[in-house]
Amino acid sequence: MPRTITLCYRKIIDASSGKAWDKLVFEDTYTEFRLQAQTFNPQQQYRSFGQLLQYAPGAEQLHFLVSAAVRGYLQQLAGLVPDVVDNLGRQFLKFSQFQFEIVNSDLLYKSRHQVAVNFFSEPLLWHDTVGPLLLVSAPGPAAVEGEVLTTMFQLQPFLTIYSLQNPA
Template sequence: MQQKLIRISYTKQINSSNTALWDQLVFNSSWQELMMQAQFYNQQQHTTFRQLVQQVPSAEKLHFLVSSSVVGYLRQLNGIIPDVQSKRGVPLLPFNDFKFEIIDSDFNDKSKHNIQLTFFSDPVLWHETIGDSILISNATEPQTTDGALTHLLQLQPALDIYSYKTVTV
């Protein structure tokens, strides 16, 4: 039997307008780390991250260097992608990988700091599409006598199917 195995990505933008405590902690920590790490690359006193990267290509490393400041906060999520819930309101997507990016930042104005976290889910089985939702189940969870335990996940702008493959079971 053929089954569809997918990984879902969720992109979360964090800037000064985010009000959730976790978002604010990530925002502040990444801002502080950027200010410390950028000193090495910003010898000519560029005012924004974008200008710095355009003039000093090696400053691209700042994405990676600053990402270490948010790892502890990611652990607080207990491996579950934030903000993504089933139609019943259940957090459901475990993640095993993420990507951190600095969208832009003004070195003189913290309120213009803007970052993005993209979370990549563990593989899930995609059974079908129902309206604006997909019916999925955990790929590693054994089936019950009633079949696979499923969740309806509503498609939203920041949610994407990152990878897709057909597997034979």
């Protein structure tokens, strides 16, 4: 009986990110960070995100507040996790949840801005491991009754099995 897994892909976006989607997220999250940071830094005494977290009460809310700049871009992904492809080179991994976080930032130096979007996949059935590839399928009645369409992919950097549920 296959086990049910949920995957997590952590996409890091910074000034060196080259893809168009990444650049848009970088620019808009930096703009939003500078705007939202004013609430916690009215005297402009802190420069970095780390300083804000350490000295400005409530600054941990910046993760949530800045995440608003990302939500529209997530819709452009049509529910598919970026950068993760199967062994045929096609995007296949659907995400159902995400978590945004500011890794680092600086109010004066945009080049120090770095964010992460953690994508959590919809559940998958893990049937087997063939060499370095995981053989998975979407859960559903066909997965129990007979022939099932499968996907094979390799774990890559920043992609991990987030949760595992053994069959009952």
